Amino acid sequence: MPRFLRPVTRAVTYTRWLHLLVGAAIALILAFIYPGLSGPSVADWLLIAVQPIPLVAATAVLPSMRRAEGLQARLMLFPGQHARVPGDDGDSGVSVAPSASWSDRGRTAVWLVLRLEAGCVAMLVTIQLLGTSLALVGAASSDPAEEPGLLLPLPGPNPANALLVPVPILMLLGVMVVGGRLMTSAARQLLGPSPKERLAALEERTEQLLERNRIARELHDSIGHALTVAVVQAGAARAAADPAFTDRALGAIEETGRAALEDLERVLRVLREDGQRASRRPTLAEADQLLASARASGAKVDTDVSGPVERVPGPVSREAYRMLQEALTNVLRHCGPVPVRVRVTALETALEIDVRNPLPAGGEITGRGGSGLRGIRERATLLGGRATTGPRDGEWQVHVELPLG
Known part of the structure; x- marks a missing residue:
């Protein structure tokens, strides 16, 4: 026609x-x-x-x-x-x-x-x-x-x-x-x-994009950490060929997987928007679970926590938990079960997190510019703080400073 x-x-x-x-x-x-x-x-x-x-x-x-x-x-x-x-x-x-x-x-x-x-x-x-x-x-x-x-x-x-x-x-x-x-x-x-309606629509769209990015980071941090722990534990158990160590490894995999499933269910509830109340997100006061999971994977974690961590405001504490989780996940994923030093300092006006580990042979870490480290920097920026990642004095360092004001 x-x-x-x-x-x-x-x-x-x-x-x-x-x-x-x-x-x-x-x-x-x-x-x-x-x-x-x-x-x-x-x-x-x-x-x-x-x-x-x-x-x-x-x-x-x-x-x-x-x-x-x-x-x-x-x-x-x-x-x-x-x-x-x-x-x-x-x-x-x-x-x-x-x-x-x-x-x-x-x-x-x-x-x-x-x-x-x-x-x-x-x-x-x-x-x-x-x-x-x-x-x-x-x-x-x-x-x-x-x-x-x-x-x-x-x-x-x-x-x-x-x-x-x-x-x-x-x-x-x-x-x-x-x-x-x-x-x-x-x-x-x-x-x-009208201009007012356009502004409202733009704000709503921005909120949706921010929520999608937050959910994507949540899934990346939680599921990525669980899978990394499972892979490291399974490899270590196979190499050790020790029934006792294998039992401990399976227990660590089970505990980490259960926590990841809880996080996944919480995120899916948000996506479904079915009116159900989402489960509570973990805070920095529960960081012992992360440290125990890393230790169960064979890493030697030296921890130094100072200050009233339990008094850190909720939004900052929840994001700090995810940052620490991602930092430990990167250590296990790229360096394996190596010694790790974790320092968490809660001051009156700021919260500092410092995670260091030896660099692997060659002094390079593959994937150092990936979405995990970028997510740490984005979280810190949204909270008005800053995060630096990279090699320093023969070690890989993740340093985060978050204001509490």
Whole structure:
């Protein structure tokens, strides 16, 4: 099918034209009262289009009017499942929220007046072109009768007039397509979201992205730590070939896996949003579980905890737990069961975490720029602190400073 004929086959072309015609309903009702529709002149048509303007503009004061117009525009001006346009993403760009400011009311008033005038023009064009087409049918067989109200001149009687009958119809279809597209563009401008609504939508989107990033980090830290411990324990048990050590390794794998499953269930509850209360996230006061898990993997963990760690604010304590977890996971993943020094210091105004371990042979750690260490730095930045990672004096260091103010 030729491209220029495609709009004629789409239902949205006709719903848009119907939307235009409905806009002239109030003008048509008032026209029956005055000046009447019996052979209206050009001046009468002008009066019909102008006299409803004060009434139509006044209705824009009602906040619900903007919602009603937005819903109607979405339904009739934009392609839906009944007339899907290829490549359309379904976003009409038209708001259905009530007017929240005088700016919204002003834009709604302009839209209503525009719709009124466009509807009057659409009604006049439809009447004239359809009437002309019918008059041409009569002119093809006999003398054309004087058609009251027609503005276009009619040719004399001639059978060839039958060939002209489709011309007004095609003109009407062209006006329908162009008029519908113009009104669709105007709807996006006048009924689109206000700056306040756009800001609210942007804030909501930002919150969703932040939540998704937080969940991704939670899964990475928790599941990654559990899998790392399981791999290290399994390898150590196979190398040791000691039934007692194997039992301890299996116990450590079981405990770490159970904790990971609890974290996974908590995250899935958040994603489902089923109203169930999510389980509590671990805090730095429970770091003994992490240290025990690392020791069970064969690492020699030297711990120094000073200050009232249990008094650290909840958000800082929970994020610090995940940072420590990721730091220990990186040690086990990249260096194996090596000696690790962990220092946690809770001061009045700041919390410091320092994790150090010997560098492997060659002095390089593969994957040091991965998402785990990047996640530590991102967490610290969101809390107003900073985190540094990298080699120092022959050791690999993860140092975190978080403010408590």
